[in-house]
Amino acid sequence: MTAVDVSYNEMTESARVAAVPLGHLSVETGRLYLEDFADGDRKITHQLEQVAPWLEAATKRTRKRFGRNARISTCFLVDDYSPSGAVDDQPKPSEVVDIVTTAADQAGFKIDYLAREAGCAVAYERPYSGPRDQSALADIVAGLIVEEAAVGANGSRPPTAQTGWLSNGERSPAVSVAMDAPQWEPPEEFGKYRHSVFVDIELWSLDHYQQSAKRQYSCSLLSAVWQLLRLGLLRDAGDAVAKPYRFGAGEGFPDLWQQLPSITQLTPDAAPFAAYQALSVLPPHFRAAEHAAEIIVDHLRFDKTVLKQTADRARDETNAVTLPDNPAGRLSHLFFNDVHVALND
Amino acid sequence: MLIFATSDKGGTGRSVTGCNMAYRRALQGEAVAYLDFDFGSPTAGAIFDVPEAERGVDASGLHSYFTRHTESQQLDTALHSDSDTLRDLPRISGAGRLVLLPGDKDGGEFSISADMPARCAQLFLRLDREFDLCVVDLSAGRSYAVDLVLEATARPELAALTSRWLVFHRWTKQHILAAHGLVFGERGLLKAGERRGHDPQRLNNSVRYVRTAVVDLCVDQESVTRPAQGAWLRAYDQKLREQADKLRMGRARLAGQIPFDPMLQWSEQVIDDSDVSGLKIANQATVQAFEDLAAKLSDERFWEGL
Amino acid sequence: MSPSTTERDGGPAVPDDGAQPLLGFGEVRTCLIQNLAGLSPSASVALMQLTPGSPVSKVDRPTRRVVSPEQVTGVDCRLHVAREGRGRAIGTVLSHAVVTNGRILQGTAHVALTSATAKERREWRHYLRQPGVIEVLGSPNPHNVMDGYLTDVSPARGLDLASISDRIIGEVQQSNRLDHTTALRTGTAVVRWAATLAPQPPQAKPTVGITKSDVPNFHVIRLNGSPEDLPLLIRFCEEFALHEWLLTTVQDVIVPRAETDIARDRDPLDSLLFALNELAPLWMPPTHLGPDMKALWEAMESRTHYSRLFERQTARIRDLRDQVKIRPPRRY
Structure with missing residues (x-):
């Protein structure tokens, strides 16, 4: 009798990770509150008009480096995460889309994708999304944070990121009473060069008076989610998330703003939403939150398969693209705001 | 089951009674954990006669568990105590273990940080997986420890555990009033519990009283020599009972009555029947009172809503 | 591996x-x-x-x-x-x-x-x-x-x-x-x-x-x-820990407690049945996971005889259960 060689395989979850379409450059052309649209097109017109020359420059540069067919898309983010007014007072999707496309036309370019910040907290794939096709993206990103170890951290203490704060250094020891504080010690940035720039980021807050309080995510964390979507790095159990939705010819926009998907594709022939490189052209007051978002991205453990997939994809381009191995290195910002010109009557 | 032992003032014999109660339950076959939550002055180590924990341990006590996130030591009294009574426990057929979770030397009180109630709940859950009974010895009076356990027991993950409170007080007018204040007062247990999400009615239903150092007029014949003295004592005892009844601390809520025992006044320790019958240094009534109190802990009819 | x-x-x-x-x-x-x-x-x-x-x-x-x-x-x-x-x-x-x-x-x-x-x-x-x-x-x-x-x-x-x-x-x-x-x-x-x-x-x-x-x-x-063996070694230790816990629980917790319960006329059936219905079926040495795991496990078994010990304990539990069924405790 011969021995039978039986092999047994316990592999249950195949490491299947969906790929997402990638362009060369994604340009964020601005970010406004949903309420701003109730006042008409004043703010967005001003913003897009300012962005136009920078967008043109970025487009030129990208085409020069990666060829005339380099894929470049533009997007605009609407902050609707914690709207102040009643749902009925919110502008309708069709109104906002009209304002955005008209303002872009005036500025001389097109906006390919319109995104919702609430759709970064929880991704809605389609209009009228139900719980089944939602992904809790903010929860997912918060779960990927690995706090940097302080010198002496041996695993005894739980990470403080569980409390909703992430810092880029070691905090000053907590002091409850000022009288007790003769030995104050300063906070210290990890890996500082001579002096520290210590940043402590609130990731979420909780309403402590409610037992089952839901996390209220900070704009820093939501911005991190947004930038990661633009880099095509987020997955939910291996699936792509917040895929841009294109409304069909006869398909009207939903009546209510919150019935809109996370990302709506506005132009039919747009380059992919996500890209190897993401540029945000924003007024300077976004600087702090964007810095915080970058620190968050620097503390995430990414799925190796996703990173490899993206790097391979970039290398296989006709004009090979070499990506930096830290995702934050693919993010660029331009903070710009016109100073006012005083007009003499 | 979680038993929280607290008292209005120091010197009520809360800890020595709690330790003896825990010992009686272990004798009955239960696995018992005794938690020294008297962070300011841990004493359970001395009562159990555990030399390394006499005034608390050097590291990994309950204080460090909360403030420094270390694991909490579990000292099996059969292995760590110098008391013959406790060392002999495993040799008694069917007896359970009696384990001390000591406090820290130089612990001191601490203020409660945001993560402590959850950590406290985690500790109680973990001990409930292993022990039939956990006796939590809280310090006398209002303390952070009381706030901490009130907040922990209000958490949903502890809803399935049975939590009961024993309030220890001496049998005097002042102590009855003080114990009443500890439970019903403006800054008392019920009000503090309500602020942390407890239903005050339910919380009150889980509170019972233990009277300590009670002069038993039938037993202590020798100490009551003159008839006038006896008559006065009986009348005064009656007055105290009426006062306790009025304050909702009467018989129906009386979990135990520990007689005055000179030996325990001088030497707080765990006693067993040999101390009564052999050495005759402790009173039979004292051992019986510990036994009765231990039995009351799981007498469901006694703990039903009043 | x-x-x-x-x-x-x-x-x-x-x-x-x-x-x-x-x-x-x-x-x-x-x-x-x-x-x-x-x-x-x-x-x-x-x-x-x-x-x-x-x-x-x-x-x-x-x-x-x-x-x-x-x-x-x-x-x-x-x-x-x-x-x-x-x-x-x-x-x-x-x-x-x-x-x-x-x-x-x-x-x-x-x-x-x-x-x-x-x-x-x-x-x-x-x-x-x-x-x-x-x-x-x-x-x-x-x-x-x-x-x-x-x-x-x-x-x-x-x-x-x-x-x-x-x-x-x-x-x-x-x-x-x-x-x-x-x-x-x-x-x-x-x-x-x-x-x-x-x-x-x-x-x-x-x-x-x-x-x-x-x-x-x-x-x-x-x-x-070898470095590539690390996942296998992690799994081996988890399997050892599981089986060790099962044996300890049955041998040091369930059997002695049941014996005391019987001696004190209390009903031990709940924990005996828990052991038989919930714990005993978990005894499943991971030898199916491949030749290296099999070799490791069998080397461990040849010294500790864990499987035989566990079998003996479950047999003891069945005895106690039958004993209780025939002569129920007074407080049953």
Whole structure:
């Protein structure tokens, strides 16, 4: 009798990770509150008009480096995460889309994708999304944070990121009473060069008076989610998330703003939403939150398969693209705001 | 089951009674954990006669568990105590273990940080997986420890555990009033519990009283020599009972009555029947009172809503 | 070993810079899930969803085993090194939870140690790229590092995998998906292990040595293997911990308690039936996982005779059950 060689395989979850379409450059052309649209097109017109020359420059540069067919898309983010007014007072999707496309036309370019910040907290794939096709993206990103170890951290203490704060250094020891504080010690940035720039980021807050309080995510964390979507790095159990939705010819926009998907594709022939490189052209007051978002991205453990997939994809381009191995290195910002010109009557 | 032992003032014999109660339950076959939550002055180590924990341990006590996130030591009294009574426990057929979770030397009180109630709940859950009974010895009076356990027991993950409170007080007018204040007062247990999400009615239903150092007029014949003295004592005892009844601390809520025992006044320790019958240094009534109190802990009819 | 013996790709990665791990350390805690009934398969999966968006892995046979995604904890600490000075360890520790048959919970923390790729601490994202790898600065002798880890006390002076594995147990047991009712009062068993890893000749098999500590419910395992064996060694230690816990629970908790109950005229049937219905079916040595696992397990069995001991205990439980059925206790 011969021995039978039986092999047994316990592999249950195949490491299947969906790929997402990638362009060369994604340009964020601005970010406004949903309420701003109730006042008409004043703010967005001003913003897009300012962005136009920078967008043109970025487009030129990208085409020069990666060829005339380099894929470049533009997007605009609407902050609707914690709207102040009643749902009925919110502008309708069709109104906002009209304002955005008209303002872009005036500025001389097109906006390919319109995104919702609430759709970064929880991704809605389609209009009228139900719980089944939602992904809790903010929860997912918060779960990927690995706090940097302080010198002496041996695993005894739980990470403080569980409390909703992430810092880029070691905090000053907590002091409850000022009288007790003769030995104050300063906070210290990890890996500082001579002096520290210590940043402590609130990731979420909780309403402590409610037992089952839901996390209220900070704009820093939501911005991190947004930038990661633009880099095509987020997955939910291996699936792509917040895929841009294109409304069909006869398909009207939903009546209510919150019935809109996370990302709506506005132009039919747009380059992919996500890209190897993401540029945000924003007024300077976004600087702090964007810095915080970058620190968050620097503390995430990414799925190796996703990173490899993206790097391979970039290398296989006709004009090979070499990506930096830290995702934050693919993010660029331009903070710009016109100073006012005083007009003499 | 979680038993929280607290008292209005120091010197009520809360800890020595709690330790003896825990010992009686272990004798009955239960696995018992005794938690020294008297962070300011841990004493359970001395009562159990555990030399390394006499005034608390050097590291990994309950204080460090909360403030420094270390694991909490579990000292099996059969292995760590110098008391013959406790060392002999495993040799008694069917007896359970009696384990001390000591406090820290130089612990001191601490203020409660945001993560402590959850950590406290985690500790109680973990001990409930292993022990039939956990006796939590809280310090006398209002303390952070009381706030901490009130907040922990209000958490949903502890809803399935049975939590009961024993309030220890001496049998005097002042102590009855003080114990009443500890439970019903403006800054008392019920009000503090309500602020942390407890239903005050339910919380009150889980509170019972233990009277300590009670002069038993039938037993202590020798100490009551003159008839006038006896008559006065009986009348005064009656007055105290009426006062306790009025304050909702009467018989129906009386979990135990520990007689005055000179030996325990001088030497707080765990006693067993040999101390009564052999050495005759402790009173039979004292051992019986510990036994009765231990039995009351799981007498469901006694703990039903009043 | 073949990669098919791993259930997931969560084992420690081979570091980016190609440095091979020299040592693997870990600690496994095993206890009962604090829930009155056993968990259904879907409840087990939901309980193990510790990281939103990361897949939970599940195997149904021979026992149902559900494993959480790996959690990552950063460390930068002194190493507790035996006999010589100190070393410094920087990197990340992985930890995961395992639910077996909806009844048993295990918390595992594990790490692979390599020589440092730089003289100083590097940027954090360097360590994030190699989850589960710790770089050792100061090149202490690996054997001394291993002895130091295995003999460290509580609170840990060096790398504290004990707290990390304890924390994952605590977090799962606190979940609002459980009813927090203790079905059977038992202890938590701890297995601490360390493996020396070196490229092995093709025919070489991993080896194992087990020490029972004088601390109750505490075992120490020393293993040997090649760097690629690490996932297999982690799994072996988890399986050993599970079976050791089963044996201890039946032998030191259920049988003595039932005997006392019978002697004191109390009803022992609940825990006897719990042992027979819920625990005995979990005795399932992992020999199906491949020739290397089979070899390791059989080597362990040949010394400890665990299976025979367990069989003897279950036979004793059946006897006690029959005895109770024939002559019920008075308070029954």
